[in-house]
Amino acid sequence: MLANKKVLLCVTGGIAVYKAVALVSKLSQSGAQVKVVMTRSAMEFVQPLSFQVMSRNDVYYDTFDEKDSSVIAHIDLADWADLIIVAPATANFIGKLANGIADDMASTLLLAATAPVWIAPAMNVHMYEHPAVLRNIDTLYKDGVRFIEPSEGFLACGYVGKGRLEEPERIVELVDSFFNETVKLPLAGKKVVVTAGPTLERIDPVRYISNFSSGKMGYAMAQAAVELGAETILISGPVSLAPPAGVELIRVESAAEMLQAVLDYYSAADYVVKSAAVADYRPKTIHEQKMKKKEGETSLELERTTDILKTLGEMKTTQRLVGFAAETTDALTYGKGKLESKNLDWIIVNDVTDPAGGFGSDENVVTLISRSGIEILFPAMEKKELAKQLLTTIVQEGTDSL
Template sequence: MAPLSHSPLSSLAGKRLLLGVSAGIAAYKSALIVRQLKQAGCEVRVVMTEGAQAFITPLTLQALSGEPVRTSLLDPEAEAGMGHIELARWADAIVIAPATADLIARLVHGMADDLLTTLCLASEAPRLIAPAMNQAMWRHPATQRNVKQLATDGWQLIGPAAGDQACGDVGPGRMSEPDEILEAVSRHFAPPITPSASAPHVVITAGPTREALDPVRYLSNHSSGKMGYALAAEAAAQGARVTLISGPVNLPTPQGVERLNVETAVQMHTAALELAPQAALFIGCAAVADYRAANAAEHKLKKTDDQDTLTLTLVKNPDIIADVAALPDGQRPFVVGFAAETQDIERYAQDKLARKGLDMIVANDVSQQGLGFGSDDNAALLLWRTSDGSDRLVAPPQPKTQLAALIVRHALTHLSLTSSGA
């Protein structure tokens, strides 16, 4: 079985795209974005901020787009017929790449102090944005608040990526590459994928579990479910038939994904063992509670004045990922597990890979600030078994959506190799 592909770029043919370019060294990549959009059959019009013109000339983007480049809100000729309103109505989508921290902040606050921000306020078209900035600026709490608000307001974030930066720093904040931006835009317009009868069935667990202590209290953890949901969305976008076994989270079900809600580890275990034999790939991403109360109280536990301590008796929960990996041949899927660690990441992950009989494991350092539980970003170490031992891949800090794409691609590739006997 070969890995499935993303939606074809044919979904872009005939689309009218407004490309916004703001200041930053990544502005030079906007020329390639315009070229690729044109090659995909789009009509492209470019709007540049004043600062963007210090990095790339309007003439360059005009030559590539075949259309005049707009740079000013107060252009007498263009505004004779309320040109900015017509341009806002013209666009099927607005794509901003690169988007600086300053532009993001102005968009969040609804400012309309230049042509690009005015167009964004005046347009009802879908909006996609590719941030680009220094890693410290990206990590700053103000920027993180702003990008969360953009997402709430309906913007689709593309990236940013992590790596070497023009200033010499290393970290998250690099603008996504033009081909990744093109793929994100094409996915936006692509019709939902209906899995074929031969599409692999992927089962994914996500989120925390809750183990009741009494009718109002429970044991749980800080898992937001974002990583598991990103994996489910990516697998569905790849054309797989996806079932998501979800603990209690406040997240919408990804498009094309069947969702099964559970509360406790025992419920998740039952659902996993029921679905896993039907699956080609099982990804255990849930943060399952290791223990539960031996006997949950029937009524609320009361605090008394003479009681300074409370003793709870806990019993071990079933090991979901190990039990799935132990299924007999013919029922056992390709099994990917997760390891959330705070120290000796690779050693503990290698041990879990071997001890639980997994095919692949994704190890996260949850002690890193801004990564893992509750965050939109994550980093990981991927380990997988080979005929002569194991192999590894280091994934630097990046949005969970991008990390999910990497994990799903690797899992499907190794599933394909395993199925073919390679």
């Protein structure tokens, strides 16, 4: 599907530049015409000759080096491309693009570009999670730029976390899907609301009731929804995760705040994925001052929080409602009961005592149960891949039942 497609690759300075060489090779082998623009920093890691050999085209790095006097190089390259990919994209380069700075060949041509622009970040995990970087990513996304999420793994700086450039094979798959006009993203044109993480119910200014939910599964579901084409709203309790690129993030703290946030978006939603671990109880009284320790035992009076999932099930009109059931015993039995009692379309059941998954794990093993009686076991796999398989199955089964 890449035959004669024109891909312009902008390479910025980071240790992941070596992967960009492999990306050019794989794109060329797939039939694409590839041209490469390098920043001066990128040339500190890999010489232009490597990209020239792999692409069989001149490599550009100097705004004032006009290889063809009949055209202006940075304008001609911008007009030539069917797709522009920045890989690897450093925090510095992302910041320049977000603020319209054009001080080298790559940043200058991107200001002149009308083709779709994809950015594949690669940096230290703490840099990727820095508020300034996240703001710049959000700005570019609102400008129409799309992002190839970095992978989690061992980074060159020695850290393990999110920030590794996505593998070249995966980027080629995404490019192939983009140019394959016969493939329509299954959630294109749909709005998906995802809830994630725990809620926090305050006792006093320094204490609270919560749970062990890390939010990883919910964030993976939100990322999958974006990749499948949906406009995605992520309503998140307190977690230490960077939001997936492309989502609209709504941060909440308590069960009451999460309920209100979901209701704000519910009427316009096509799918609601309720993966947050919402507190069932909250303190009946929130003390304005810290409760002092006393001799002997004490008690804390609790009251029920509003059952968000049941409320949504009662209000449901055209929405497709997906719930999660995190259980420790008789998981499938309790999950099926929840599916019926809360008027859900699907329930995703996982036994949190299973060592292959559960709270905080990067993997999960779940069973998807539909109202129509379909029951599918998804074996242990990374939550990102699991989320995509779950949503794809849910959309397909829903389409088939219409």
